[in-house]
Amino acid sequence: MNVNIKRAAVLCGAAALGIGLMGAPAHADPPTGEFRQLVVVGSDTTQDVTNGIASVVADPDFTPDDQLIASYDALGGDTIQTRPSGCVIDRPNGSSAGIEALLNDIDAGTGCIDFGRSSRGPRVAGDDLTFVPVALDAVSPAVRGDSPMNGHNFTLAELQGIYQCQITEVEGVTVTPLIPQDGSGTRDFWSDTVGIDPDNPPSCVSDVNGEGDQVQEHDGRALTRASDIAPYSIAQYIAQTNSAETGVVDRRGDALLQTVNGTEPVVGGEMNASFPINRDVYNVFQTSRLGEPDIDRVFTGADAELCDDSSAAVEQRALFGFAASPNCGEVLLTGNE
Known part of the structure; x- marks a missing residue:
């Protein structure tokens, strides 16, 4: 379901102030009462870059300054409203939560959500959904700066041993492995990387920190002890x-991010594309909608706006720490969840 909504009041307000909406990045939900053509929810990892991209991708059905994409953050209130009438839904926190919300919306036929942000690929085989790569990210183990583990050169095998509860001490510290909240794509990706079940992790692995708080992905404040270690998106x-x-x-x-197999996570202020733990990040669409003009123009194929090196959208990708994916715009990866 496509909903064209003219944001006349917003545009007139911008004109009165002598500014355009383009080049004024929004790094949170759209303003209350402002609705757009394509609605996206889900991943914390890619919410900020998607918000930045949303600020520079115009809706050609209206004026060049009119934004096409409404990107809703993973956190920021229990509910969101995505259309002028109805469509008040629970806010999805994480990739899996966003995909589940998209599937529920498709099943209900309500048209409240158009696609999902995901930092993981499909879990279940099928062709209902297509996971379209948009950028390359990498994930590093993070520890506190005051931890004896800071500066330790982790190996992938060592990280697997830590998260499988086989290695319990690093640099003289009894290590405490943390994973992000349930519904996080990074939780799934990291679990696959270290060889554990994200739904039933080993007893030494927790998504609750030393102060009893849920571990939100890519939030270093969750590391409250010198023994803590957690995955962290390098782009974030x-x-x-x-x-x-x-x-x-x-x-x-x-x-602080740590080296893996002797490879630094960040070089010259940019993500090291050679970092050994890397992944594509995706936008997830109902497969039957891929031919729609706006979706095709912006998201799919090597000539998509999000894959064109000369586009403002790609400038946003780099600004937010992501690297180019060689698979950008491909429509080959499908799944049902």
Whole structure:
């Protein structure tokens, strides 16, 4: 279901102030009462870059300054309203939560959500959904700056041993492995990387920190003990480091990214594309909608706006710490969840 909504009041207000909506990035939900053509929910990992992209991708059905995409954050209130009438839904927090919300919307036929943000690929074989790569991310183990583990050169085998409860001490510290909240795509990705079940992790692995709080993905403030270790998106870390420019809330706290197999996570302020733990991140669409003009123009194929190196959308991708994916725009990866 496509809903064209003219945002006349917003556009007139911008004109009165002598500014355009393009080039004024929004790093949170659209303003209350403002609705757009394509609605996306889900991943915390890619919410900020998607918000930035939304600020520069215009809706050609209206004026060049009119935004096409409404990107709703993973956190920020229990519910969101995505259309002028109805469509008040629970806010999805994470990739799996966003995909589930999209599937529920498709089943109900309500047209409240158009696609999902995901930092993981499909879990279940099928062709109902297509996972379209948009950028390359990498994930590093993070520890506190005051931890004896800071500066330790982790190996992938060592990380697997830590999360499988076979290695219990690193640099003299009894290590405490953490994973993000249920519904997080990074939780799934990291669990696959270290060889554990994200739904039933080993007894030494927790998504609750030392203060009893849920571990939100890419929030270094969750690391409250010198023994803590958790996965952290390198792109998110860079975007938070550059918060003055990106507008992303700096949630790093005392967390510092660590090397893996002797490879630094960040080089020259940019993600090291050679980092050994890397992944595509995706936008997830109902497969039957891929031929729709706006979806095809912006998201699919090598000539898509999100894959064109000369586009403002790609500039946003780099600004928020992501690298180019060689698979950008491909429509080959399908699944039912």
